[in-house]
Amino acid sequence: MPRFATLARLLLPLAAVCLAGCTVTRDIKAESSFTWSADAQKRVILIQPDVVLGEMQAGGLVEPRADWTATAQALLAKQLSSALGQRAIDVVAVNNLADEHEIQLAKLHSAVGAEIILHGLGGAKLPTKGSALDWTLGPGAKVLHDHYNADYAMFVYVRDSYTSGGRALVMVGAALLGIGLQGGSQTAFVSLVDLRTGNVVWFNTLFSQSGDLRNEADTGTFVASLLKDSPL
């Protein structure tokens, strides 16, 4: 299941500065100003979070879990809605994109998001790009603005794994020999796209070795860390 690992692996540099049990985030904001069309109607669409939870096996292979994933998906949507609700923002959950163009926009965002992680926040800086957040989905994003009458779209990506009993044993054995092995961890990113221009206006990555997205309180903490530096 290579899809499980691809983006999560790109976020690994964050793990290097994270000791056991810590949470680190790194964000990047666009220079363009953050505005609403009308203060009376602040609306963000939340594209169905791309979430996979799994159990890390003794050998380090992550076994995806459908039941945990469904639970986390529901909790995340709820916590994100409530966190934004407290900022007087109306959240519209868009769970099943049906329109061909909108589906392609979501796919484009996955590609652009991976590039931002690699070149914007990661080590592979592009010589001509600098460190500014000047990535865009292009003006085609306007179809989402018109469809939902929303100024911004939020995309969330989470890969979360939990240590199985077998993996814990292997880690203990390794520690006895002086070798540090990784257990389960959370890697996530969130991105905010201005639907009037298609520009990515804020991008945040998170790495954590604590917290359990299968329970509501931890998910609340996770969402708070994820949105901590957001311009919303």
Add this chain to the structure above:
Amino acid sequence: MIRRLAALACALPLLCAQAIADDVAPVTPGYRPAVDTDEAGLWMMSDQAEATMKSSPLLVKDPGLNAYVKGVACKIASEYCADMRIYILDIPYFNAAMAPNGSMQVWTGLLLRVHNEAQLACILGHEMSHYMLRHTVAEWRRARDTTGAMAVVAILTAGAGVGIVGSLANLVALNSLLSYSRDEERAADANGQDLVYKAGYDPSQCAALWRAQMTEENAEPEHADTFQFLKSHPASQERLDTMQQRAAQMVAAANGRLQVGADILHAATAPFRGEWLREEIARSHFAQSLAVIQNLQADEPNSGLLQFYLGEVYRERNAPDDPARALTAYRAAVADGNAPPEVYRGLGLTEMKSGDKTDASTDFRHYLALAPAADDHAMIQYYLTQLGEPA
């Protein structure tokens, strides 16, 4: 009738697929794994991959072709038909693959290479057997247990300073991670062949298809990357022999009532074959393309379309005797009558290169007359002025 024949065949020991090892039982129609299992996790990941496939630019959406392939699949899947979803992807290589959730991808390079409906059924039957026999979940459990062993070995040997043992264990574990086991491939061969036979197709076509693919691969072994399917399905002599042996018994038992279906496959794929052949040649693996076309010509010796593309391969390869071979093939294509207008462009380009200006001009003009809206109209017009024609 067919059902009775199948029941009869199952009395012979070789003809019934054997359940494979491990504790994984075959699926029943309409099967869904319980949500808290490892299998549900594999299905979830496959569902995500399927969503990506559905919105892929490579997806072939032609309703007629999709209905045809799905129809063949349903004929052999019978009560499992509703559990299968087939996606035709426009990729000019020989490949088909089954995901554990019942979604299957079939590449156009495969559809170009099968000679008849029975051969298509052989591939579909083999792939859907991986689903029916739940090979992915068996494979996943094996990988999980093997990498578990691998991590333990890595730790043990890291401490003792014998890295070589560690990397050896890595290699072994990796190998078993990458593909279905030989036993699973054999089980899929047997089960697939049973399905093909029960649906009334000639099961000896399975071995025939395998042999044709081996010929093509041997034509250019340095570019074996074309054969994704063969890579994961090594066509060992033993597998081929078993397939042939089983088929012989089935054919004898069937008493002549078996279908091959060359015409029906050709009718369904005819509108696309020109484009698939063009994509095949664009890979620039000319020896393989020649083998593909010559394989197809064995069934259709008088096809102008195949003659035309044979000419295209020779013209593009341009080895010492190729221009002459190209001209021969193009002329045969014209004589056959059903070649596309581009045959005159091919003639013109080849003649122009060898300095035969008069014939080149005539053929270029013929091409433009037959295809006035061609993309390369301006280019051909330019050649005509180069050849001394008034602009």
